Amino acid sequence: MPRRDDWDPEHLPDLEGRRYLITGSNKGLGFFAALQLAGAGAHVVMTGRNPNRLAAARAAVLRQVTDATPATVETLLLDTSNLGSVRAAAATARGRRGLDGLLLNAGIVHPPKTR
Numbered sequence: 001m002p003r004r005d006d007w008d009p010e011h012l013p014d015l016e017g018r019r020y021l022i023t024g025s026n027k028g029l030g031f032f033a034a035l036q037l038a039g040a041g042a043h044v045v046m047t048g049r050n051p052n053r054l055a056a057a058r059a060a061v062l063r064q065v066t067d068a069t070p071a072t073v074e075t076l077l078l079d080t081s082n083l084g085s086v087r088a089a090a091a092t093a094r095g096r097r098g099l100d101g102l103l104l105n106a107g108i109v110h111p112p113k114t115r
């Protein structure tokens with residue numbers, strides 16, 4: 001591991017062989033976390049609630065991380081406001097290889113005034 005004073009978030013240590021799942025990864029902090037992790041060689045499970053936005057985000061990661069293979073970045077539908085969706089995604093994730101990290105990022109900063 002790098003020493004604390006060597007820490008540079010734009011140059012993560014080699015994460016080959018590590019697996020991370022990120023909720024709300026089609027934009028914002030979740031998307032950029034996916035980009036950084038994939039860029040460092042990690043396997044990333046990008047999750048999101050909209051299949052089209054999720055596919056576009058995965059394609060954007062693969063375009064920008066030129067040495068990532070399509071197998072390195074997978075997607076999984078997960079709407080955190082729907083417990084059925086959470087259970088289904090958890091069951092799918094459980095059936096795959098273990099995870100080294102879980103980024104519970106999905107959420108909103110400014111809730112709509114109507115709810």
Ligand SMILES: NC(=O)c1ccc[n+]([C@@H]2O[C@H](COP(=O)([O-])OP(=O)(O)OC[C@H]3O[C@@H](n4cnc5c(N)ncnc54)[C@H](OP(=O)(O)O)[C@@H]3O)[C@@H](O)[C@H]2O)c1
Nearest residue numbers: 024025026027028029049078079080081105106107108109
């Ligand atoms: N940015 C800040 O200054 C800040 C400060 C403090 C905390 N945070 C927290 O950090 C996290 C990310 O913030 P951000 O600025 O990157 O927000 P963002 O750009 O609005 O991105 C939010 C992400 O969460 C997803 N999401 C929202 N509700 C979801 C749901 N029910 N199920 C699945 N995905 C859902 C969005 O997907 P869709 O595209 O489908 O909506 C999007 O991918 C949030 O939890 C936020 O509360 C942010």
